Amino acid sequence: MTATQTSSAPRRAAARAAARRADRAAWLLLVPALVAYGSFVIYPLATGIQYSFYDWNGIGVATWVGLENYVQVLMNPDLLGAIRNSFVLIAFFTLIPVGTGLVLATLIRTMRDGFALRASQTVLFLPQIIPLAAAGIAWSWMYAQTGAVNQILSTLGLGFLTRPWLADYGTALPAVGLIGSWVLTGLCTVLLLTGIGKIDTSLYEAIRLDGAGWFREFFTITLPGLRQELAVLVTLTVIAALSTFDIIYTSTQGGPGRATLVPGLLIFRIGFTQSDVGLASAFGIVMMVLVLALVLPIQRLSRIGDR
Amino acid sequence: MRLHTSRRGHSRAVVGAAVAFAMLGLAGCAPGAAAPEESDGVAVSTELTDEEVVLTIADETGFPVTDALTEEFTRQYPNVTFEITRDTFQNLTANAPRLLAGENPPDLIRLPTIGDTVKDGLLANLDPYYDAYGWDAWPASQLSPLRMTEEGVRGSGSLYQLGLGYSVTGVYMNLALAESLGIEEPPATIAEMEEMMEAAKAAGILPIMAGDSDGVVNFVVQALMNQYADQDEFLSWMFNEPGATYATEGNIQGAEKVREWADAGYFPSDINAIDYFTFVTRFSEGEGLFTFNGNWAAAGYQEALGDDVTFFLAPPANEGDRFIAMGAANSFSVAAGSDNLNEIVFFLNWIHTNPEARQIIVDITGASPGGDPSLPLPTVEPGSLIEKALEMSAQIGEDNGQVDFMANTTAGIYAGSIIPESQLLVTSQITGREFVERVQAFYEQEIGG
Numbered sequence: 001m002t003a004t005q006t007s008s009a010p011r012r013a014a015a016r017a018a019a020r021r022a023d024r025a026a027w028l029l030l031v032p033a034l035v036a037y038g039s040f041v042i043y044p045l046a047t048g049i050q051y052s053f054y055d056w057n058g059i060g061v062a063t064w065v066g067l068e069n070y071v072q073v074l075m076n077p078d079l080l081g082a083i084r085n086s087f088v089l090i091a092f093f094t095l096i097p098v099g100t101g102l103v104l105a106t107l108i109r110t111m112r113d114g115f116a117l118r119a120s121q122t123v124l125f126l127p128q129i130i131p132l133a134a135a136g137i138a139w140s141w142m143y144a145q146t147g148a149v150n151q152i153l154s155t156l157g158l159g160f161l162t163r164p165w166l167a168d169y170g171t172a173l174p175a176v177g178l179i180g181s182w183v184l185t186g187l188c189t190v191l192l193l194t195g196i197g198k199i200d201t202s203l204y205e206a207i208r209l210d211g212a213g214w215f216r217e218f219f220t221i222t223l224p225g226l227r228q229e230l231a232v233l234v235t236l237t238v239i240a241a242l243s244t245f246d247i248i249y250t251s252t253q254g255g256p257g258r259a260t261l262v263p264g265l266l267i268f269r270i271g272f273t274q275s276d277v278g279l280a281s282a283f284g285i286v287m288m289v290l291v292l293a294l295v296l297p298i299q300r301l302s303r304i305g306d307r
Numbered sequence: 308m309r310l311h312t313s314r315r316g317h318s319r320a321v322v323g324a325a326v327a328f329a330m331l332g333l334a335g336c337a338p339g340a341a342a343p344e345e346s347d348g349v350a351v352s353t354e355l356t357d358e359e360v361v362l363t364i365a366d367e368t369g370f371p372v373t374d375a376l377t378e379e380f381t382r383q384y385p386n387v388t389f390e391i392t393r394d395t396f397q398n399l400t401a402n403a404p405r406l407l408a409g410e411n412p413p414d415l416i417r418l419p420t421i422g423d424t425v426k427d428g429l430l431a432n433l434d435p436y437y438d439a440y441g442w443d444a445w446p447a448s449q450l451s452p453l454r455m456t457e458e459g460v461r462g463s464g465s466l467y468q469l470g471l472g473y474s475v476t477g478v479y480m481n482l483a484l485a486e487s488l489g490i491e492e493p494p495a496t497i498a499e500m501e502e503m504m505e506a507a508k509a510a511g512i513l514p515i516m517a518g519d520s521d522g523v524v525n526f527v528v529q530a531l532m533n534q535y536a537d538q539d540e541f542l543s544w545m546f547n548e549p550g551a552t553y554a555t556e557g558n559i560q561g562a563e564k565v566r567e568w569a570d571a572g573y574f575p576s577d578i579n580a581i582d583y584f585t586f587v588t589r590f591s592e593g594e595g596l597f598t599f600n601g602n603w604a605a606a607g608y609q610e611a612l613g614d615d616v617t618f619f620l621a622p623p624a625n626e627g628d629r630f631i632a633m634g635a636a637n638s639f640s641v642a643a644g645s646d647n648l649n650e651i652v653f654f655l656n657w658i659h660t661n662p663e664a665r666q667i668i669v670d671i672t673g674a675s676p677g678g679d680p681s682l683p684l685p686t687v688e689p690g691s692l693i694e695k696a697l698e699m700s701a702q703i704g705e706d707n708g709q710v711d712f713m714a715n716t717t718a719g720i721y722a723g724s725i726i727p728e729s730q731l732l733v734t735s736q737i738t739g740r741e742f743v744e745r746v747q748a749f750y751e752q753e754i755g756g
Contacts, residue, residue: 047338050338051338056338057404058404058405059404059405059408059427059429060426060427062338072752144580145577145580163577164579164580166580167520167580169734169736253520253521253722253726255520255727255730256520256727256730256731257728257731258727261727269719269722269723273718273722273723274717274718274719274723274753275404275422275423276719
């Protein structure tokens with residue numbers, strides 16, 4: 001080791017120069033991305049942090065208030081309920097779509113290539129291309145007293161179950177959550193399906209020769225093989241649950257009472273209805289920290305097996 | 308290798324963040340701008356120019372009265388033409404401060420709540436025109452909600468807004484259902500109204516058609532509070548006077564009454580799923596004995612129900628008490644940065660004084676045109692709901708009983724507190740006292756924050 005180092009000093013200098021040139025080229029190629037990243041991610045984030053220390057209505061003079069906005073955020077009587085609601089939504093945005101996606105993807109994998117396969121993939125993915133805001137409006141019609149959900153229940157002889165789903169204190173949050181499940185299941189299925197496609201088929205042949213059934217195959221081959229995809233999906237959907245706004249805004253506005261109030265709606269109201277940009281920024285920063293605290297461990301977990 | 312790149316990735320992000328902070332540090336100043344200088348402006352004149360002028364108006368969608376008014380004005384004064392831009396009520400309200408602060412603000416803008424716009428110097432002070440045109444002949448109670456002091460208290464101070472029509476609220480009664488219950492006349496007191504609702508409930512008729520998915524049940528809540536609360540005390544809270552409170556015994560009594568009505572099943576059982584449009588439609592289709600709404604709904608109800616509907620002011624607690632009702636201007640403000648101050652104010656004055664303009668206001672909005680009470684009222688169909696609405700406006704003017712809508716108290720209070728708490732109140736989840744105390748707590752937090 002030491003011998004080679006001393007004997008190849010000039011060559012190493014040349015290599016370093018080449019590396020520097022390559023570095024410069026690399027930086028040059030990175031400039032467009034860095035500029036975009038800086039101006040659309042870093043800069044807004046930095047200004048958001050700056051605003052969070054001011055009392056500012058977005059137009060007039062801003063006054064420095066130090067940490068007062070953060071104190072107000074943490075003392076906000078609606079904060080805990082809103083965060084609790086968004087944690088409930090994780091069940092509907094993460095557990096249901098990822099779970100359903102896993103089952104569907106393993107089922108579709110066994111289908112023979114052809115019309116049925118492509119049709120089922122397309123149908124499953126379709127909700128993903130519908131804007132969440134539009135999905136919220138369409139679903140609020142279906143959930144209404146005279147909407148499709150109650151009509152179907154009545155037809156099935158389950159008329160005693162009918163209710164205004166989005167106006168009932170007990171059902172509003174699950175009903176809103178299911179809209180999210182409906183939208184996100186397609187994404188989960190398609191991503192998991194591509195993940196399964198990457199798994200070496202000889203592994204499946206081997207385990208089948210060993211006489212394993214569907215469940216054995218699923219837990220021994222499919223699930224470990226999808227670890228990366230699952231980590232990505234859990235991250236994406238947990239963030240979607242915690243930052244959800246559009247579905248709630250177009251369906252319940254947080255009601256009835258505060259049954260479906262989520263942090264995103266609170267931040268929107270404080271920032272754009274009450275014009276308290278400073279307080280809204282502080283709220284956003286607190287939520288960002290919360291999301292990071294939840295998502296970073298997921299990332300770490302997914303990497304453990306790689307080392 | 309893997310570790311190496313990831314560490315570099317980290318350091319790069321750190322550098323990026325550091326650069327961004329450094330840039331902010333160099334800029335070194337707070338966000339926002341100081342209030343613009345008071346424009347030295349043009350001399351106040353009540354004469355209309357004979358030069359070609361284009362006036363710009365920012366209005367909400369679905370408010371066609373500005374189209375008709377501007378058309379008539381251009382017919383009378385061909386050198387003045389208009390450009391009207393429209394956006395939804397919610398978007399316009401949220402964007403108004405930014406529009407007003409922009410390079411080319413609209414001359415006239417629909418502005419439901421003044422908020423910080425006066426403090427930020429965005430609105431033209433109309434006091435000089437008040438004197439020049441002699442607006443002191445107009446009802447003071449109608450103009451006071453359009454005033455604001457330098458400290459940001461509404462109700463007094465300088466005039467910053469005028470109304471394109473002044474609304475009044477009351478109760479509509481389905482006369483066909485009333486007849487079937489043996490009811491001959493609108494109730495004279497709250498107690499009488501309760502007797503009628505009890506009879507309706509017993510006969511399987513819905514007593515009150517109301518909705519609260521968007522908070523409109525607060526027409527009922529406030530109509531009751533108005534009868535029990537001290538009017539000046541209630542107004543001082545809506546105008547954000549220092550120390551004013553919502554948690555008065557009168558307001559609590561009114562809210563408790565709503566809770567009693569909710570317990571008695573006088574509202575639709577799915578009230579929190581019903582929005583404004585739905586309850587208006589359902590009352591128009593003949594469902595519900597009473598409904599609380601404003602004059603703007605008169606034409607629609609008349610068309611749907613014909614002669615089977617009447618409109619009256621919310622009854623007082625005791626017979627013979629004066630009438631108190633919510634009403635508000637369809638408020639518009641002139642931008643401080645307008646290049647055509649004299650012209651746009653001439654237009655506003657014309658709306659309040661010109662017979663054709665006043666007729667347009669009544670025909671299209673069903674609202675009172677405001678202005679000097681001694682001016683002749685526009686002609687309306689005898690016996691129509693709109694005629695009733697104008698009589699109600701006159702009655703409220705006589706009793707000096709107009710109060711603002713409590714939803715206008717602060718920018719955030721309606722969505723942030725009044726709507727969610729009223730949803731709980733009308734479904735018997737909280738008491739009237741809890742409703743009032745929670746709204747007051749939100750108020751203190753928003754005003755203080």
